[in-house]
Amino acid sequence: MTDLATRPEHAPADHPKVARGKTGILLANLGTPDHYSYWPMRRYLNEFLSDRRVIDYAPWKWQPLLQLIILTKRPFTSGEAYKSIWNHDKGESPLMTITKDQTAKFADLMAARHGDQVMVDFCMRYGNPSTESKVREMVKAGCERILFFPLYPQYAGATSATANDQFFRALMKETWQPASRTIEPYYDDPRYIDALANSVEEAYGQLEKRPDILVVSYHGMPLRYLMQGDPYHCQCAKVTRLLKERLGWKDTDLVTTFQSKFGPEDWLQPYTVEEVARLASEDGKKNIAVIAPAFSADCIETLEEINEEIKESFEEAGGEHFTYIPCLNDRDDHIQVLADIATENLQGWL
Numbered sequence: 001m002t003d004l005a006t007r008p009e010h011a012p013a014d015h016p017k018v019a020r021g022k023t024g025i026l027l028a029n030l031g032t033p034d035h036y037s038y039w040p041m042r043r044y045l046n047e048f049l050s051d052r053r054v055i056d057y058a059p060w061k062w063q064p065l066l067q068l069i070i071l072t073k074r075p076f077t078s079g080e081a082y083k084s085i086w087n088h089d090k091g092e093s094p095l096m097t098i099t100k101d102q103t104a105k106f107a108d109l110m111a112a113r114h115g116d117q118v119m120v121d122f123c124m125r126y127g128n129p130s131t132e133s134k135v136r137e138m139v140k141a142g143c144e145r146i147l148f149f150p151l152y153p154q155y156a157g158a159t160s161a162t163a164n165d166q167f168f169r170a171l172m173k174e175t176w177q178p179a180s181r182t183i184e185p186y187y188d189d190p191r192y193i194d195a196l197a198n199s200v201e202e203a204y205g206q207l208e209k210r211p212d213i214l215v216v217s218y219h220g221m222p223l224r225y226l227m228q229g230d231p232y233h234c235q236c237a238k239v240t241r242l243l244k245e246r247l248g249w250k251d252t253d254l255v256t257t258f259q260s261k262f263g264p265e266d267w268l269q270p271y272t273v274e275e276v277a278r279l280a281s282e283d284g285k286k287n288i289a290v291i292a293p294a295f296s297a298d299c300i301e302t303l304e305e306i307n308e309e310i311k312e313s314f315e316e317a318g319g320e321h322f323t324y325i326p327c328l329n330d331r332d333d334h335i336q337v338l339a340d341i342a343t344e345n346l347q348g349w350l
């Protein structure tokens with residue numbers, strides 16, 4: 001690669017140094033508050049819940065409700081939930097710790113495969129480290145190409161699309177814009193399904209008694225988004241089917257549910273919190289396991305909502321044994337899947 005600053009025929013003495021020749025891979029997740037106290041929680045929730053890909057109401061209707069009512073209460077209640085799962089040793093949320101671990105392992109794998117021409121980092125859609133700051137760092141370090149990799153197996157407007165939007169906004173600010181690619185959702189990639197199935201088989205192998213049913217719980221979204229054409233629901237349904245086929249199970253061995261309902265509208269159903277209670281009280285399923293394939297890393301929605309709230313709902317309805325199967329996190333087979341997908345998407349660039 002020619003360094004523009006060293007080309008005598010046209011470069012003046014004060015020509016800026018230009019770093020070149022690298023390819024960046026920017027992993028992206030949703031984001032998380034910097035702390036569980038009121039103001040960091042409020043800043044995070046404000047950014048998140050003001051995103052029209054997440055809540056599509058007209059701002060003149062939604063913003064007064066958000067600013068005056070929701071953001072006066074929810075930072076306290078959600079802050080309490082975050083506090084209960086906080087990684088106090090590191091001073092960060094589990095989502096942050098796990099994303100760092102994933103990135104470190106992924107970077108090692110990519111370096112082993114492609115050497116130092118590839119630069120790996122992660123960013124968040126909301127909060128820190130911001131997408132803009134990481135794109136800036138990559139461009140400054142000489143990345144002429146960036147592969148942007150949102151860590152959502154299933155596509156949703158509220159997750160994958162808004163992450164990409166933020167990436168494109170960051171590119172708008174660059175004088176020398178790198179070539180860029182984004183990743184297709186990988187929900188039906190056999191290697192991802194295999195990693196999920198491995199995690200189920202390992203968890204089941206450690207239990208004294210096989211659970212009566214596996215609850216496959218996905219983050220929910222308003223039903224209206226499905227009607228407007230968001231493919232998330234169908235991609236979730238397909239993951240459950242592929243997982244069942246890979247495990248060699250029957251239809252009755254697992255059930256698809258949706259969690260984390262927010263606000264008064266109908267969301268995708270059945271709701272996990274109600275379904276686990278119904279399974280215990282009406283279907284006699286006293287021993288269940290829960291897995292959450294929409295999350296690539298454990299977070300508030302799994303560690304607190306599933307493993308505390310949803311577990312409590314099951315036990316109050318007469319359930320006896322509740323097993324939460326962790327997300328794929330930094331499991332070797334998961335990082336290998338991500339590295340394989342990234343390598344395929346780098347074709348022609350390295």
Ligand SMILES: C=CC1=C(C)c2cc3[nH]c(cc4nc(cc5[nH]c(cc1n2)c(C)c5CCC(=O)O)C(CCC(=O)O)=C4C)c(C)c3C=C
Nearest residue numbers: 030031032078095156158159219220221262294299300301
């Ligand atoms: C209000 C609308 C929301 C939609 C739609 C939504 C979709 C959605 N979210 C994830 C993944 C995550 N969500 C997380 C937290 C979280 N989600 C919402 C709201 C919606 N999510 C809120 C308000 C919060 C904050 C916590 C709270 O106050 O309850 C997280 C965890 C972040 C963490 O720090 O641990 C993730 C991850 C997906 C996959 C999804 C898909 C439709």
Ligand SMILES: [Fe+2]
Nearest residue numbers: 030219260301
């Ligand atoms: Fe969410």
Ligand SMILES: [Fe+2]
Nearest residue numbers: 233234235237
């Ligand atoms: Fe569907």
